[in-house]
Amino acid sequence: MPAAQAAPDNRAPVLQVRDLVVRTAGAHGREVVRGVGFDIRPGETLCIVGESGSGKSVSSFAIMGLLPPDSLRAAGGSILVDGEDVLQASPARLRQLRATRMAMVFQEPMTALSPVEPVGRQIDEVLCIHTRLDRAARRARVLEMLAAVHLPDPERIYASYPHQLSGGQRQRVVICMALILQPRLLIADEPTTALDVTTQKQILALIRELQVKHNTAVLFITHDFGVVAEIADRVVVMHRGSVVETGAREDILARPAQPYTRMLVSSVPSLVPEPRPPKTADVVLDVEGVAKTYETRQGLRRRAVAAAVDIHLRIRRGEILGVVGESGSGKSTVARCVARLHEPSAGAIRVHGEDITHKRGEALRRMRRRVQMVFQDPYRSLNPRVRIGESLIEGMSNYGEDEKRALHRVRELLALVGLDDDAMARYPHQFSGGQRQRICIARALALEPDILIADEAVSALDVSVQAQVLALLDEVRARTGVAVLFVTHDLRVAAQICDSIVVMQKGHIVESGRALDVLTAPNAAYTRTLLDAAPGRHWDFRHFRPAPAA
Template structure:
């Protein structure tokens, strides 16, 4: 490193001093209190903490994205290269965005216009902030698409967001954020919903571009595996305050604060504990299941997608069977066939000895009581206008259970999932993400199912809430005899909770066995690649040391 490069790397790009944010109005509740964060050029500072700790609120304060009618900064400074963004004019703030600081949102589909081509959306950034002609703008966009390692940049330029995979859309958003070479990049949970292999690629890309352009990166995450792989410095937040700051190794090896120790030790190990094989009755059996989708297009040849091919599995009562693999591997398609949301193209599904594929009438209707699903996003699966109690009892009352009896059952389930009975009278928005997921689990259990399908049920939760939900699922399977089909892209979660694991790739089951056999001694090259891609795989979080 030259003297000039060293001097640049020592330059402070972002300095947050004593930042306080409160709800608007007299006596508004303080949401951030005396937050101090510093990010230097060429440095990645990870901000970690539970949901509601103030991570994203801090990021939006830096970008000037707070709603002035709801939130206000009551004290402190936010210095972007010595310019206080809290005191600049709205016009100057718009100039700073994209040119000096940029934000990568967690969900790229909410940041992209679904009815506008990718190239036009990226060009819009250049149109607003530069005076380049159309030809120059197009060239710069194509060069940036190539820089973020997107295949066939010209095709991506002409595509709509829905025509790209999740990882490709995230690369497009990164391209938009970096095309004007800002000094500060804020990444708000940019890899949360991605599978481990895509996540590895995105993290490597951010690190590569950060080093290439000497960008200061403020990386918000709840995934400590990501912290191991990318962080230079770590800031821990809790209830709107910074409780600990240090280098990555200081925080992970010897955290001083009790809250930090709790967070780090909540991260599941990638090495599963030895478990006795579950040998009870087989509750679900799948033989030769295949699902083929045919996409028919006007004036173009039809395309055939084999989403699931010749899949076999068995699930015992009280067993947790994990299904892992990349996005598009066929995990969710298999689950949708099991629950009845898709009709298999071939194969058999047998529930407790009863064939389901050709079920009709009452037998088909009964299937939706005997197999229940817990979705990834509990807020989207709960009606925001209906009280929680009414949502929970809707299923049994539709099957003829008296309302009073169903409500008594709902009250007992509230205790089972660790929520007060009074929660039944509240609306979904009045709960945290972890509490809403508990409500979704209660809504599934009230049907007294024989099989519970959990599709990425904990992927969007922070590590401490995730740990509590996993313990809840463990206790439920012991108390209810339910068989649990657990779909996840997080291998740590699979190692923590699953008795057996199935690995899927391109619609096929490529490996299956006990969790210990698959995750510790994988036979298939694809399984080994998944494990190698897991962030922080060489770190033992519970014992605060490398493996």
Template sequence: MTTSEGNGPVLSIRDLAVALPAGADRRYAVEGVSFDVGPGEIVCVVGESGSGKSVTAFSVMGLLAKGELAAERGEILLEGEDVLKASPERLRDLRGTRMAMIFQEPATALNPVMTIGDQIDEVLQIHTTLSPAERREKVIAIMEAMHLPDPQALYDRYPHQLSGGQRQRVMIAAAMVLDPVILIADEPTTALDVTTQAQILQLIKEMQERRRTGVLFITHDFGVVAEIADKVVVMRHGAIVEQGPAAEIFANPKVDYTRMLIASVPSLEPPSREPAMGPVAVETHDLVKGYGGKSWLGRATQPAFLAAKDVNLVVRRGETLGIVGESGSGKSTVARCIVRLVDPTSGAIEIAGTDIAGLSTRALRPYRRRVQMVFQDPYRSLNPRRTVGASVMEGAMNFGLSHEDALARAQRLMGLVGLSPDALDRYPHQFSGGQRQRIAIARALAMEPDVLIADEAVSALDVSVQKQVLELLDQVKREFDLALLFITHDLRVAAQICDRIAVMRRGEVVEEGPTRELFLNPRHEYTRTLLAAAPGRHLGHAVAAE
């Protein structure tokens, strides 16, 4: 739905410039930014990290970090009122009543010691004079509108008792309970699996159409943009490089940067791949991981919850096996069992023909080198107090390599992952997210493993950086003849990198086979549901066709 004629914009940003602190790599975080959001219109602001899209959103809400960022010039007109000139008291009144924001990670945005109902009710307590009974009724109604299950029971639950998708729905409920004229959504679906992501995007569209709310949607993913946008604003290095109706931007992007972002969306059409014929590097037999199941006296009982049930997987050298599924499907549990970060309840894990499932910590040590893992968050994977070189060299030196040989290996690996060997003397905070993930890959390769496990290793990265890291993983798999176990909730990514796919649901593998065969002819209903929920699926096919 787009802005109807005669309706003025609910949000109008004019020549916004936000200054960075002295000594930054550029003078302005954003400069010369101008665009409008009409009633009932979804405007997607898209760009890579550092493009200024989130700074623009935070400027609208008056949430810029004091002493670090400041609007130097321009106007932000909310139904004609300049929020840059509003007092703190007026801004507080506007937040929730006329404008609201939902954030990327609901687990950190919600108060863990307040019930769900109380957190939504808090907005009504601050901004209305409704009675407790009226407020409760309104909270239940907005939770029902968000398609949350059993709102009466959910009212008294805590955030940790909800799934990620349910927590995001609660955030939207708190934002929408007072019918704001503008909703700002800052990367609200990045951390969610494809089916939950599709539900949240549909929910935002429903709210926008039903309430005529203007939506400012911040994202780095043109696949998401293809699903919901009426208008697109493309930002780079703090400036708008292109804007216009979504259909026009997709059909005829005017600048190379926009074309690059669109082309970076992985296609859902897998390329043809020859089956890997190398020796088996890792396999699991009837792998089970359960939680709970011990009485207060310590006696073992049946596990209360099975995160993985009778999982049988085989990965050969030179092969990439993707494990896909929603949050809670058990895919990361299987990966952590294989690398022995958690102990399996039963079953076998064979590395080079040896079952390591029941080995003691001492007996397991020689096998630690052979299975290495790259984690989702490159910001938390590296010790901020140690140089990159120390982190890359540490594992190999712990297994007997001399300092000189470890340094030579680290320098060679830095070149392999596309970074200068001189970077070994720097600290993690001096690198971008994509560069840190390259360093994490180099650290894993320094152990010369047989098996590399990538657990959501690209989900936190911009689509253009994601593409580069995927190409790097494919390259190192071939160069080192690795078995690569690739855990992801993004089927577009899985389509491009995986030779075979195992689909997991509720701890079980429901379907497994060659990637192209599985994508073109899915046998299980759950697989079909996952494929149908992938954002930008039509865009991906269009890009592949080009």
């Protein structure tokens, strides 16, 4: 009997990676992964951590046999899944192994699911390919699995399209698809990065529940050390394509041996803010009673959806006000109303006492230089066909700035965000994600705004780059006095950078105050729920030791 069909040994490793080497394609390909090795046993969770470009995802794609053949190839080593080397498997055999022996959950469920098919049919496809069940049996199995991942009303979910589900529900569907054939190995590549803390907690608990039920080995790729503290049995640290350290969770988080690991761990923000003196400067932004209601259609019926209700907030010069809450709480709606990207349904927005709520035409255009925005995704915020210098000058040129002065200002801004002048002649794809976000911050500051809005501006960045960008924003605030409206679902980030915090739930403000008060002695039950859901909340990563549980 072939090794692939033999009964698995529950004591032996499910996955054994030995001296894995991955090169770029071509005669002179360079190594992007070199000498990588680790094991995972049944029921164990191994977390791989490291900065962007460290080789985490490339290693996981090699395990799944998903390396793009025109750009990457496995050039050495072995990858054994239940003793069978997937690097030696034929394409047909790899297709058999996927879903039956190993499966993968990707970071963004909207790209993992087809937008034009109901999700039930997409899950059913796995059973069509790998089983001989008839249609009725397949449908029953899919509905059973949808219930197992705690999705409400499995019949409705089965018939729904991906866009009709929330982000957390879509991720549950992808997990359902990955685990429906009970594979021995589950690879999860940043599956909770884009989720808020409560949904993230639910997804992590779901993976753990199904892992225990089926004794699944889990390879979890993440840059979130809070998640590592919550779920890992062992941790592999990767840097520039190599493994720099491997060990038990407590050893890596509390006693890291390598300087690179210590740098990563110490970059994780604490959930306890440092005390900050209260801001007493002039009020820059005053939001009074702002509301935003959308109308949606369901057939012939119209329904009003209140995205923001009676919002009051105030930001002083040099202050950073954080807006936190779950997805759908109204955070980004409020930010976009302040930037006048959305039209408020009610209330008033004042900048230095001037009402900008209903400005139109040229008056709105002049106002825009006073309120600038940094968006979540630096990859999509910059035109890939335009050099960085042109992108930075564009705003100033639109407002009539002299080219010579604009160039001088661009050089000042690049220095402010820690980039050299030669960045002006390069294109966005020639920079890392963190560098691109620095450029976006420089572009937002080019018009010397009164208010800078950062909408999830660091959520897509790994922990060390995130720390650098947060430090940069704090420095910019101190040097320029700009008022910052900082939207985030990450309570650790809010604790590190915010002077004050507003907590939103279902369009309403449920709590506001100094960051230290809100995050250490919350009054609202919802705020306490958010804090309880924060992964690794009992760890103080700055001192490499677990803090006592509350």
